Amino acid sequence: MDRPCSQLLHQLHQVIMAYTQKQLPNVILSNLEINAQDLIRLIANNEFLTQASIFEKTTYINQLAHFLENFRQYIQKRFGIWAMINQPMMDQWVQQFPQQRYLEIMAGNASLSAALAQRDQKVIATDNGSWAAWSQTSRNCWFPVQKLDARQAVQKYGAESDVILLAWSPDGDPIDWQILQLIRQLPNQPQFWIIGEYQGATNSALFWQRAHFKYDQRIHNINQYYPHFDLVKDRLLMVR
Template identity: 40%
Template sequence: MAGEITMVLDDYVKQVQEIRQSFLKLTPVVEKCDQILTTINAYQQQRLPQVELTELELSTDLIFDNLIEYPQLMDVSPQFENLRQVMIENFGIWHICNQLWINDLQAFCGLDSYNLEIMAGNAVISANLKNTIATDNLDWQGQDNDRPCPWTALEKLDAVTAVQKYYSHVDNIIMAWAPDSGEVDWQVLHFLRQNYFQGNLIVIGERNGATNSTKFWQNAQLQLVDQLNQHHRPFDFINDQVWLVK
């Protein structure tokens, strides 16, 4: 299995490198290739990329202005937008972030705060955020990736149990890319409301879309914070954003 997954990654990297070579005169294409390759290279080393992914889909104007010289340009965007699936299958990472965003998150939370990440997956955020407890029950194994490889120590707890255990000891609770199946996210929010949690519940997800349950979005009081979204912008067809939730 490991060899097969590595081959998928190698194939994708090779595709992007070939696209870059084929469109050296088109700076926007080269820039997007470089962002993708830099991101993959960083995650291979369990580091966060220092660059932000911008929208990977090529603009209509760029395509049609260059279609005669580059008829194959129509096929580029779909290949670029395979990035998230490649990251899921190879690294077990659904939420792709960068160091600039982590810096913003750290500034928002504060250097002296204590944080809890629930449903942390491979705990990429926790590994890069000071004083953060990472928790996950790892029930996502087998969902495109069956090789958990946490970047830091991970306490095996489901989200509700983790919140019940730690909510009174932390200033911030972080929930990134909760699944859209089940209503665990709503159970977490309901518990925090019942117990008058005074800290921040920071949620990264697509409202009424690919992440979180319908009941969660229907009941959540949402606030977008500019500081947490300036280096966290959608790069593919999923419009995930960073929310404060009450």
């Protein structure tokens, strides 16, 4: 098989195997988008499906392109993971911000909290479990999750947290703006970090309109290990 294509498939296999074992992948995914030149090079490769006809090769390539295009959706459906963080990113995270006290709200299966706890960070993960109604993956938590909705969690633990985390808040749901208002009222003024796509696949329009974003070189350094691999351009953001 074409070497770049083979390397890409190996990366995807590593990601799937890691998530199957409730671990973050140790690989930073390459761009999964395939262009016309990639397809032409693959079809013309004499080592690619040597016994197959042009029709069979084309069918295979179409199936491959479809899988790559929908890889994020496959991971979401099979593992309940939306923020596809990785080991190098989390290593950089705790290097840039050592010894923080984290509260994760709407944590889902808590893969982010688990990664922080494995790196000796103090973490409380919370979620009201509402997503269990449409995803069986909610039964496979990576880390203990307290059953609290986002507002309850901020009211209970916000005052003792350095950072409140929210990864992939649902698109169009104003809960993110409600939470930001609660956080702004806390006397200890914890930081609010989100993982999301600006005015894209995550969060509400009201949140994007009302939130103030703070540039921090350390956050930028973390995002260098969280590059975009498909059409979604999510990243770690510091919000005020």
